Amino acid sequence: MKNLIFALLTTLSLAACNLTQDVDIELPDYSGQPVVECYLEPGQPFRLLLTKSYGFFDPFGLDSNFLDQTLLEGALVTISYEGRTDTLANTLMPTFSPFKIYNYNSSSVVPSTVGTTFNLNIVLPDGTNITGQTTMLPRVPIDSVVLEWSETNDTSARILTYITDDLSTENFYRRLLNYSNLDSVPEQDFLVSDRLNTTDQIAFGTGYDLVEGDTVINSLLHIELAYYNYYESVQLAIQGNLNPFAQPSPIKSNVTGTANPLGIFTTLVVDRNTLIVTR
Numbered sequence: 001m002k003n004l005i006f007a008l009l010t011t012l013s014l015a016a017c018n019l020t021q022d023v024d025i026e027l028p029d030y031s032g033q034p035v036v037e038c039y040l041e042p043g044q045p046f047r048l049l050l051t052k053s054y055g056f057f058d059p060f061g062l063d064s065n066f067l068d069q070t071l072l073e074g075a076l077v078t079i080s081y082e083g084r085t086d087t088l089a090n091t092l093m094p095t096f097s098p099f100k101i102y103n104y105n106s107s108s109v110v111p112s113t114v115g116t117t118f119n120l121n122i123v124l125p126d127g128t129n130i131t132g133q134t135t136m137l138p139r140v141p142i143d144s145v146v147l148e149w150s151e152t153n154d155t156s157a158r159i160l161t162y163i164t165d166d167l168s169t170e171n172f173y174r175r176l177l178n179y180s181n182l183d184s185v186p187e188q189d190f191l192v193s194d195r196l197n198t199t200d201q202i203a204f205g206t207g208y209d210l211v212e213g214d215t216v217i218n219s220l221l222h223i224e225l226a227y228y229n230y231y232e233s234v235q236l237a238i239q240g241n242l243n244p245f246a247q248p249s250p251i252k253s254n255v256t257g258t259a260n261p262l263g264i265f266t267t268l269v270v271d272r273n274t275l276i277v278t279r
Contacts (some may be wrong), residue, residue, distance in 0.1 A: 025088075034072055036130060036255050036263030038079075038120060041270065042112030042139075046079055046086055047093065047102040050122065050240070053262060067092075076123040077104045081116055098182040114138045118257070122267045130257040132265030139269045140165070140222045147277065156208040157277055161218050163196045163202050172228040175204055176219040191228055214277040219270055226254035227266040 040050040050072045077088040088104035095102070114136055122130040146160040165171055170193075177188035192202065210216065223231075229252040236249035255261045 005209065011138055017274055030195050034122075034130060034259050034261045034263075036120075036122070036132070036265060038132075038263075039268045040079075040110045040118060040134065040266045042110050042136070042267075044169065045109055046088055046106040047095075048077055048088055048104040048120075049100075049102050050075060050077070050104060050179035071103050072124065073103065074125040075104070078121050079106075079118055080121070081118045082111065082113075109133075110136075112136065118265075118267070122257075122259075124259055126259075128257065129149075130255050130259050130261045132255040134226070134266045135225065136267050137222045137224065137269050138173070139271055140220060141271045142218055142220055142273045145216075145273050145275050147275065149279070150208040153208065155211060157210045157212075158206045158208045159210065159216055159218075159275065160271075161204040163219075163220060165197055165200050167194070167197060167200050170195060170225075172223050172225055173202075174221040174223055174227075174231065176221070177204075177206065178217040178219070180215050182217060182219075191232055193228065206246070210277050212277055216275045216277065218273040218275070220272075222269045222271075224266050227264060227268075230254060230264045230266075 002256070032052045032054060035051045035053050036048065037051075040046065051230050052072055071092075073090055075089075075090065079086050079088065086106045086108045089108045090103065091105055093102050093105045094100065112144055116136040118134050120130070120132040120134075124130070140163055143162045143164055146162070147157055148160065149157045163173075172194075173192040175188060175190055175192055176186050178184050178186050187206070188204070194202070204218075233252040237251060240249050251262050253262045253264065255263050255265055
């Protein structure tokens with residue numbers, strides 16, 4: 001008992017002391033880098049977003065000057081494939097559902113031929129360059145979406161989504177689940193690798209949180225390893241910024257060049273299914 005009382009008194013005395021101390025940490029100077037985001041979707045126009053990165057403590061105001069300060073303009077952007085080269089015009093273009101912004105666009109559409117190799121080349125106004133390469137993957141279809149009603153609460157339901165995986169090759173996926181519309185915050189958004197799969201069937205499920213009349217949008221993205229690594233590193237970097245005790249995580253880009261860029265140049269092959277919850 002005496003030991004317990006002593007421990008409590010010691011804890012209280014320490015708590016009463018001011019044990020906090022300000023620490024000044026000198027961070028190295030940060031020079032902004034060009035950032036590329038280019039996702040080639042079969043049947044959609046060639047579109048690319050070219051911006052610059054900010055330092056962690058740089059002012060980042062969403063005011064009327066935000067786009068002028070963030071977008072990198074005046075670059076020569078070309079994508080070569082199948083013996084031809086498309087030049088993307090430097091024009092601002094939004095897309096809707098989901099909402100996105102691009103500042104380099106082409107009227108040509110992305111071919112869907114599996115195995116097609118695309119080469120990206122960007123020459124910035126200062127003469128530095130950015131390059132990247134990606135290959136068109138096959139679409140992996142959603143086999144079925146099964147609706148199941150709860151046995152204990154007949155007003156709530158869940159869905160099970162099934163796909164067939166090709167075990168003869170290594171595959172990577174991004175699974176998205178939206179309720180209502182594609183602009184809503186995803187209920188599920190995660191990466192999947194089939195490295196440990198022993199069967200060719202993959203199932204994704206939800207909890208019993210759906211009710212009659214809900215709209216459920218299943219999206220399955222067949223992705224390259226480069227995008228898998230890039231997206232995973234972005235998520236880790238976000239988590240690291242929110243946690244002062246987390247180790248910083250570098251962005252794993254697949255674009256290179258003398259411009260010292262960050263970003264991703266990849267194909268996104270999407271299969272999508274929309275289901276209205278009804279009995």
